[in-house]
Amino acid sequence: MKLSQLAETLIGSEIVKLGNAISERVRNGEKIYNFTIGDFDPNIFPIPKELEDEIIKAYKNHYTNYPPADGIVELRSAVSSFLKDWEGLDYASNEILIASGGRPLIYTIFKTIVDEGDKVIYATPSWNNNHYVHMTEGVHCKIEATPENNFMPLASDIAPHIAGATLICLCSPQNPTGTTLQKDELAKICDLVLEENKKRGDNEKKLYVMYDQMYWTLTYASTVHYNPVSLRAEMKEYTVFVDGISKAFAATGVRVGWSLGPAFIINKMKAILSHLGAWAPMAEQKATANFLHQKESIQKYLTHFKSEVEERLRKIFEGFIDLKNSGFAVDAVSPQAAIYLTVKFELTGKKTNNGKVLEKQSDVTDYLLSEGKLAVVPFYAFGADKESPWYRLSVGTCKKEEINEMFGKLEEALNKLY
Numbered sequence: 001m002k003l004s005q006l007a008e009t010l011i012g013s014e015i016v017k018l019g020n021a022i023s024e025r026v027r028n029g030e031k032i033y034n035f036t037i038g039d040f041d042p043n044i045f046p047i048p049k050e051l052e053d054e055i056i057k058a059y060k061n062h063y064t065n066y067p068p069a070d071g072i073v074e075l076r077s078a079v080s081s082f083l084k085d086w087e088g089l090d091y092a093s094n095e096i097l098i099a100s101g102g103r104p105l106i107y108t109i110f111k112t113i114v115d116e117g118d119k120v121i122y123a124t125p126s127w128n129n130n131h132y133v134h135m136t137e138g139v140h141c142k143i144e145a146t147p148e149n150n151f152m153p154l155a156s157d158i159a160p161h162i163a164g165a166t167l168i169c170l171c172s173p174q175n176p177t178g179t180t181l182q183k184d185e186l187a188k189i190c191d192l193v194l195e196e197n198k199k200r201g202d203n204e205k206k207l208y209v210m211y212d213q214m215y216w217t218l219t220y221a222s223t224v225h226y227n228p229v230s231l232r233a234e235m236k237e238y239t240v241f242v243d244g245i246s247k248a249f250a251a252t253g254v255r256v257g258w259s260l261g262p263a264f265i266i267n268k269m270k271a272i273l274s275h276l277g278a279w280a281p282m283a284e285q286k287a288t289a290n291f292l293h294q295k296e297s298i299q300k301y302l303t304h305f306k307s308e309v310e311e312r313l314r315k316i317f318e319g320f321i322d323l324k325n326s327g328f329a330v331d332a333v334s335p336q337a338a339i340y341l342t343v344k345f346e347l348t349g350k351k352t353n354n355g356k357v358l359e360k361q362s363d364v365t366d367y368l369l370s371e372g373k374l375a376v377v378p379f380y381a382f383g384a385d386k387e388s389p390w391y392r393l394s395v396g397t398c399k400k401e402e403i404n405e406m407f408g409k410l411e412e413a414l415n416k417l418y
Helices: 005-009 014-027 049-060 073-087 102-113 129-135 155-161 183-199 233-237 263-276 282-291 295-325 361-370 400-415
Strands: 096-099 119-124 139-144 165-171 208-212 239-244 257-260 330-332 340-345 390-394
Touching: 005 129, 014 361, 049 282, 073 096, 073 257, 073 282, 096 102, 096 263, 102 129, 102 165, 102 208, 102 239, 102 257, 102 263, 119 129, 119 155, 129 139, 139 155, 155 183, 165 183, 183 208, 183 233, 233 239, 239 263, 257 263, 295 330, 295 340, 295 400, 361 400
Parallel strands: 119 139, 119 165, 165 208, 208 239
Antiparallel strands: 096 257, 239 257, 330 340, 340 390
């Protein structure tokens, strides 16, 4: 039966499809090394004990009613202090909006800024920008990012498309690549936005940047996180941040996220969010507000958490480079941030031991799962070309003791190809 145009045309998640295939194999008793999940196994990466205690205390104190539409004032104030102390960003409480994680915030940013027919610029691979543009009936302006630039867009990529655009979607550190925008490049993008907005009249819609920095606390080695407002103060008028505790504190299921932006945009987002009802729960808001003031606990947690994530990323990266040096058609990008490693399987055209040719990249994905017992997410699930040989590998559920075991199985599968 006919449904809405949106329902009839929205593309389902490739990650969900892959997840279903993995679940079926696990149910059949197979051991699968599942690196597809952009989440954390709480038994490996628990939330901070202090945050857990605060959540329990909040429920015991019966904080189970509706929160205010923009979030409780204690949390907005705590977020303001946290970001000022840790990132140098200066936002007042009325420039902060609380929601149940990043997704409803991204949706409300799109619904607040983008009209039907408005041009939205985003790079691929990137997480879900293509779907949000579709849901708001915007015009896709897709930039194919390249491995030479760590799959991050350049100002020179954006510049030819900036005239008439309404929104630029940036994410750093980026899901799915685990790479970051460099300082000089982000500054150039900011300058493009500022220059374009100077050209637009008072009655014209301005060009805005959605800056998703959900992973900003998770950077490794010499990698430094930068944001538009710290680089160019004038960008505060045109930037809306997406942020929260989901990835910073392995608290994806706690559902506390926030946006920062100009008060007039935040106020409109609040109105839309109030109709969605996608608020963070009252108890979790109370708990997060108290936890964000505990600087010593946060520092201790992040030091340990980051070292555990980085150890896994580096060990797997080194394993892929060893395979590459052994002559296998694989590669990897050195980890910079987040919980992701970008890996490459250039195996199309090769034959399996039963003579079947891996004709398409989807055949490669299936082969890795069936023979290597390795589950990773192809970049085509993030809007990249269907034949891209690159994949996202997530370590959020990775057990260190299984890494060598995984590589043994993978090498065995690669050796069967000719």
